Amino acid sequence: MTDPIRTDGAGGLSAAMARFAARTPAAALPAAARHQVRLSMLDWCAVGLAGCEENVSRIVRDMLAEDGGAARSTVLGLRARLPARAAALANGTTAHALDYDDTQFDFVGHPSAPVVAAALALAEARGSAGSELIDAVLIGVETTCRIGRWLGRAHYEHGFHQTATSGSFGAAAACARLLRLDEERTRHALGIASTRAAGLKSQFGTMGKPFHAGLAAANGLDAARLAAGGFVSRPDGLECEQGFARTHAGEMGDWSEALAGLGSEFRFQKVQYKYHACCHGTHAALEALLALREHVNQGAGGVRRVILRVNPRWLKVCNIQSPRTGLEAKFSYRFTAALALAGIDTGSLATFDDALCERADLAALRDKVEVQTDAAIADTAAEVRLETATGTFDERRDLDAAVSQDEQQAKLLAKANSLLGAARGMALWEAIAGLDKRPASSLGEVLAQVGSN
């Protein structure tokens, strides 16, 4: 039971990934990896509920609601339930609508948005146990991360959106697990995903981007259900001649790298969360500033000067000096720093409105912030020097540094509270934390309650 699957790629990459999905015993899934799933599910629920009223969420949901069907699965933002494949499409889209969901930089994609959408919808429809849902999500996001890494940077640079493409395989694996497909059927599910996975980076900046997460969820869910029904596909459709990887500019590195530690090590655990509703480039500096908050007296008077040091590549991305709109504020080192120093919640979507840019106290703080660059500082890092009436304080943060799950949990709860209000954030966390003892549908019920408040 300690090594339940062969990771030597016997029979091909698809076969190994199918063995992982079909044959890893639930008891072999590490507690810490399963807890990471809980944290990502909390984040998924929070950003999903907060994203319900985005235009793309509404447009996709309206289309599906018009069609109706068996009322089995919860749809974010809708009172009525819908069939699982409709819920997967709608919820995947909604969870990515704000672009505020989790990211795994190993393969550069958002693993949870599609996989949780697919697995939750199917688990509700099937009456799965909550523990099965967590297991299936873990299997799914790990599949996404590993196949995504194997497809590699070349796949991404060629123009494919990994959230959409690798996400389809992850959603298929999660759903195959929930349906208890055997290894062979799981291979067919991955094969069906191989001929349907799609999504282009050229859609970034349009509604296409969040829609990709919904498509991946629905692709994976359909693939697993069809495989369960006896659909015969290419069981090696991912890696075969003219299969998905070869036709989609896959880097296709060594299988042994893609499969190393499969079933015991979970690369998904390197997932990162966004705690600030602004450009990712500002996040490391914001984290350092928040650590320095204790040294700031109330009001701007206590701050004399703030120096942010970042990698020069960010200057073109998020260094608007004096933003005039909420959207511009999201791309301003100086203004977001002023918000953090003033104790204003940068995790709340509502913070970034135009009116805030007019506040004189924030403008005064902003003008004390200076941005400097240093090519030796990593993309993911920032150094902050704070000079106050009482002294000079230095802090450095790198988003790549390990953060304990306790700290992640506290920050994600704060984020959920910012997005939804404290009572709703806590209700969601209680539902997720209790899933091992309750049916998966219990989470759907809480989502529906919280969403309709």
Place this chain on the structure above:
Amino acid sequence: MTDPIRTDGAGGLSAAMARFAARTPAAALPAAARHQVRLSMLDWCAVGLAGCEENVSRIVRDMLAEDGGAARSTVLGLRARLPARAAALANGTTAHALDYDDTQFDFVGHPSAPVVAAALALAEARGSAGSELIDAVLIGVETTCRIGRWLGRAHYEHGFHQTATSGSFGAAAACARLLRLDEERTRHALGIASTRAAGLKSQFGTMGKPFHAGLAAANGLDAARLAAGGFVSRPDGLECEQGFARTHAGEMGDWSEALAGLGSEFRFQKVQYKYHACCHGTHAALEALLALREHVNQGAGGVRRVILRVNPRWLKVCNIQSPRTGLEAKFSYRFTAALALAGIDTGSLATFDDALCERADLAALRDKVEVQTDAAIADTAAEVRLETATGTFDERRDLDAAVSQDEQQAKLLAKANSLLGAARGMALWEAIAGLDKRPASSLGEVLAQVGSN
């Protein structure tokens, strides 16, 4: 009205195709092209109903029937109606399940399977007029043929199944037309199709191939509905940097070639139909043999010798000398020739069963057939020499040669009769021939009646 759209590619290929779909007046659609659509719809209905009980048709249909939903659109092989997006997925798959549907060799794809599936489902759901359905199908298949040709052979050779990829654009255009989207909304529909179109040739020989036609139908239908709802995509997603064509090995020839005559010339009219339920490589010889049938006396006694001359490339494809099974018989020049000479219907699926291979009279005829090759004969052609007791007769057929619509209609009716029985074939044709005076739903009703007999 004579030149309602600009075909100079102003604004890009997507813009030109969107203008074509949105702004070509119904009155400008040529009668002959619209009649070609009727013929293809007859073929679609016949091969679709005949393909209902294929495993892939059943598996996809069962999944969708389990989900139910608004009962608006006819599903081949199902008594209940389903939402349009479900009907499109099921019917596109079913129409291609036998691989007996129409083909356009300019882009090497099956234009009608996805486009008719999408347009019929949406026209029923919307209560469109029958004439609008015919117009929309024509717009859709022409879009498929032109975008497919522009993506070109390189796209196909790289591994993409044009029926799936170009079919998504055609289905989107057909549905955009039915929804009466303006040019801008139609561009967004094509943009959504750009990020979702998928389907790999490596799935050939599996259920993936027919499923692609269903996927294309559903992709296009969703794309048009979402665009109608306000979904913003890349309006140039087909041709933009890192758009569909560039990421999918598109040949991307000169736009002026792709757009020449758009709105007045319909390349779809070069569509070809399969009249024999066996390998396409045998069809030219079978057509020549059928033309010689009048010289054959009843029984094998009248035939002394038959020589088939074909391009040598076919020897590896369909030259099994003495087939032992129905499947082998489909790939045998000698045996299919024997069937034609004996007056046995090669258009009927039931013909190709194992028992027929045992018949002594057919074996005797088969042994009189000799296959010769000549590299100067086109892929699409065959020459037949028949020697009987009364003389020697030569006949040549090239599938690329123009065939009158009257002849096509007679052959397609015979095919429908072979597949479904004469009463049902004629009922379908009457429903299709009368569409200009009836609602689109009238065809759905006849399909349901005929299918349940």
